[in-house]
Amino acid sequence: xxxxxPLTVQPLTAGTFEPYGWMxxxxxxxxxxxxxxxSPSSDFWREHLFDAGLSGDPEILWVRYRDREAEVMxxxxxxxxxxxxxxxxGPVVQIVAxxxxxxxxxxxxxAAFRVPVGEGICMRPRCxxxxxxLQDEVTCLMLTRxxxxxxLAVHLLTGAPAGESAIRQIPPxxxxxxxxxxxxxTHQ
Numbered sequence: 001x002x003x004x005x006p007l008t009v010q011p012l013t014a015g016t017f018e019p020y021g022w023m024x025x026x027x028x029x030x031x032x033x034x035x036x037x038x039s040p041s042s043d044f045w046r047e048h049l050f051d052a053g054l055s056g057d058p059e060i061l062w063v064r065y066r067d068r069e070a071e072v073m074x075x076x077x078x079x080x081x082x083x084x085x086x087x088x089x090g091p092v093v094q095i096v097a098x099x100x101x102x103x104x105x106x107x108x109x110x111a112a113f114r115v116p117v118g119e120g121i122c123m124r125p126r127c128x129x130x131x132x133x134l135q136d137e138v139t140c141l142m143l144t145r146x147x148x149x150x151x152l153a154v155h156l157l158t159g160a161p162a163g164e165s166a167i168r169q170i171p172p173x174x175x176x177x178x179x180x181x182x183x184x185x186t187h188q
Contacts, residue, residue: 004071004174009093009112009181012119019109020096020127022048024086025119048122052145053080059149061142065092065133070175070185072112075105075128076167078152081145085131086120090138093175093185094121097128105170112175128168132175134184 010016014023024047029036036045052058063085072095085094091114098109105128114134115121122143123129131140148164155162175185 004172006176007072007095007110007112007173009114009175009177012094012113012115012121016111017096017113017121019098020111020129021082021121021123023119024048024084024122048084050084050122050143051082051125053125056081056145056147059144059146061144061149063140063142065131065138065140066136067131068133068136068185070132072130072132072170072173072175074167074169075130076152076165077103077105077126077128078144078148078165079103079125080164081125081148082122082143083127083129083145083148084120084122084141084143085115086141087115087117088139088141089117090133090135091116092134092138092140093132093181095130095132095173095175096123099126099128103166105168107170110170110173112177114177114181132185134181 017023028043029045034046093112094115095112097105100106151162151164154160
């Protein structure tokens with residue numbers, strides 16, 4: 001088996017995540033044309049306009065991640081929709097890569113981000129990704145496209161070809177970073 005290439009997990013910021021999509025959980029916008037409201041009892045503001053693709057119905061999923069493997073050897077992508085992931089019970093590591101013109105993972109763009117509770121990410125369509133939990137199980141809220149969920153579930157359950165998603169093997173990469181992150185991942 002080839003030696004795994006190190007992949008450093010970095011903090012999530014709007015600027016560093018921009019090639020893959022949008023950071024969620026930014027502070028209240030001080031000067032914004034988007035709808036917002038602030039009062040002593042509550043604040044709200046538009047964080048992102050989600051695009052489920054042409055004729056797509058958005059869907060909220062409850063996802064439990066348990067994969068704590070430091071090695072990354074496959075990625076998935078969804079062709080038609082954005083996909084948002086918001087950790088609720090613990091932090092996750094989101095591994096992402098852009099697509100080549102041919103629709104394959106662009107390994108030159110491969111990056112990993114620590115996504116804490118209280119923040120989240122929204123990936124662009126065609127963004128290759130994988131998720132790792134930093135504790136035994138992490139529950140996340142996911143916003144995606146209803147037909148993409150159905151298509152992927154049928155593929156994973158029956159082996160039927162997926163039309164709205166793809167899963168690809170990649171050469172091995174090993175997550176690296178701060179000692180607390182490495183301690184949280186198993187199989188060190």
